[in-house]
Amino acid sequence: MSVGLEAAADRWLKQAHLARLGVSVHELNSQQLIMSSVYLLVLGFLLGYMAQNQKKIRAERAVITRVLSSARVEAGLSGTMEQILTEVLNIYGARRVLSASQESNSYRVFLAEVNRTENSQRLRWREATPESEAAYLFRSPADAIYAVRTANGFRTVLLDRDGVRLRDSNATFLEALTRAEAFACVFSVAFLFGKEWSARAFVFDPQMMADPEEELRFLQDFAQEVGPAIYNVYLMRRLRERAGAVERARFARELHDGAIQSLIAVEMQLDVLRRQSGTQAPVVNAELGRIQKLLREEVLKLRELMQEMKSFEVDADRLLGFISDMVERFRRETGISAHFLCELERVELPQKVCREVARIVQESLVNVRKHSGARNVLVRLAQKADDLQLSIEDDGCGFAFAGKLSGAELETKGKGPAVISERVRLLAAELAIESNPGQGAKLTVRIPPARKTNQNQV
Numbered sequence: 001m002s003v004g005l006e007a008a009a010d011r012w013l014k015q016a017h018l019a020r021l022g023v024s025v026h027e028l029n030s031q032q033l034i035m036s037s038v039y040l041l042v043l044g045f046l047l048g049y050m051a052q053n054q055k056k057i058r059a060e061r062a063v064i065t066r067v068l069s070s071a072r073v074e075a076g077l078s079g080t081m082e083q084i085l086t087e088v089l090n091i092y093g094a095r096r097v098l099s100a101s102q103e104s105n106s107y108r109v110f111l112a113e114v115n116r117t118e119n120s121q122r123l124r125w126r127e128a129t130p131e132s133e134a135a136y137l138f139r140s141p142a143d144a145i146y147a148v149r150t151a152n153g154f155r156t157v158l159l160d161r162d163g164v165r166l167r168d169s170n171a172t173f174l175e176a177l178t179r180a181e182a183f184a185c186v187f188s189v190a191f192l193f194g195k196e197w198s199a200r201a202f203v204f205d206p207q208m209m210a211d212p213e214e215e216l217r218f219l220q221d222f223a224q225e226v227g228p229a230i231y232n233v234y235l236m237r238r239l240r241e242r243a244g245a246v247e248r249a250r251f252a253r254e255l256h257d258g259a260i261q262s263l264i265a266v267e268m269q270l271d272v273l274r275r276q277s278g279t280q281a282p283v284v285n286a287e288l289g290r291i292q293k294l295l296r297e298e299v300l301k302l303r304e305l306m307q308e309m310k311s312f313e314v315d316a317d318r319l320l321g322f323i324s325d326m327v328e329r330f331r332r333e334t335g336i337s338a339h340f341l342c343e344l345e346r347v348e349l350p351q352k353v354c355r356e357v358a359r360i361v362q363e364s365l366v367n368v369r370k371h372s373g374a375r376n377v378l379v380r381l382a383q384k385a386d387d388l389q390l391s392i393e394d395d396g397c398g399f400a401f402a403g404k405l406s407g408a409e410l411e412t413k414g415k416g417p418a419v420i421s422e423r424v425r426l427l428a429a430e431l432a433i434e435s436n437p438g439q440g441a442k443l444t445v446r447i448p449p450a451r452k453t454n455q456n457q458v
Helices: 002-015 030-070 073-092 132-136 172-180 212-277 282-309 319-334 351-372 407-413 418-426
Strands: 096-103 109-115 123-126 144-150 153-159 185-193 197-204 337-342 376-384 387-394 403-406 430-436 440-447
Touching: 073 096, 073 109, 073 123, 073 197, 073 212, 096 132, 109 132, 132 172, 144 172, 144 212, 153 212, 185 212, 197 212, 319 337, 319 351, 319 376, 351 376, 351 387, 351 418, 351 440, 403 407, 407 418, 407 430, 418 430, 418 440
Parallel strands: 337 376
Antiparallel strands: 096 109, 096 197, 109 123, 144 153, 144 185, 185 197, 376 387, 387 440, 403 430, 430 440
16 A cells, blocks of 8 residues: 555656655655655645646736737727727726827827726727826836825836836836826836837726736736737738828829819810900800809819828928928919918928928918918918927908917817818927908917937837
8 A cells, every 4th residue: 555655656746747755655754754745745835836827827828819819900000909908907907098109209199098987998089288298108217117106105116128126116207197197006018019109008096916016027028919919000001091192192193184184174265265255245255254263263172182182202301392382383373472481491300290291381271272362371481499380371361260369279269270270289289370350360380399219218
């Protein structure tokens, strides 16, 4: 019986890839028996810990795999973000999960959140404020953060990018977050979308959590796995947008070479016919003039549509010349006296910002032609302190208000050009409109200076 027990124990240890006991049951004394028992107990605890750890790793991998499977191009960027943030919300039983992101060399902060409600957990895009960058994309050596608010400040666990705990627990960088959000406890981890986007995710008031340091390391692994998947969805969207831009450019060429040229030919023939009729048929002559004017208007509309459909490939080196050509073309096509006055030799702006500035000028000139009845328009580009100031001024009918309104006041009152307001928000710029009904209006956009990518940020 003893020999059988000894052989069974040795076989079990061999299967577990552990050393044999190396003793005979007949030779055991009380001390050896106690040591062997302790050895087996410790061995049992270690095996239990390893099994539990393996179970935890498998559960974490299952979560990451499930989340990665939701990162589909068909779902789009918003759908993918909703799936990921909802998964994190449910894992921790949190009150709310928020993602703050910013494109390199850009100004605007994008805020996406999922809240725990009784009815649904849908993604909501929040409007960022000028304080959003300091509150959510703060500069800190901490890559992952756990913070609990106390009467004296914060109790924190901070990990660097390699998952090593930081002993300096200075949490002053969280002060801006406390002004923007109400919370008792928060997890946060930074992550990147390729080289173009930096972001940070926040888990507010989690209910289900283990050791904070372990949870932070899991969030770091989670971000490293999920970040590239979100970036792939973003790239595919960019690829589809580029393909759409190419198709729109082809359609614009078709408009120019086909419909526009045909309409111009018809308008010219009508002009010849109207001149030939002279004063012999005043009614017919007036009707031909009206039709000719309608055709000229439609040609202008098609040309504006064609310009809107084209993808603007304009950077800092080409921006000034591009705006000058745009203003000159506007003058030729509309007969409105238009001038471009530039007080700069060149600008220092990212290509995306240059493209939005050009679109603002284009949209402003379209509005002048359609709505102002102006005879003169001036486009000016100047430097004001550190900001670039763009202004478009005309002598038309003005807006339906008198005085000067800021962008926030225009939005509150529901006045001003909505498309331009949205483009100004994309630049995190300041919009103001000064209107003098019956005498003209002036639209001003103050654009902040270009920002450099900071490697220490998030």
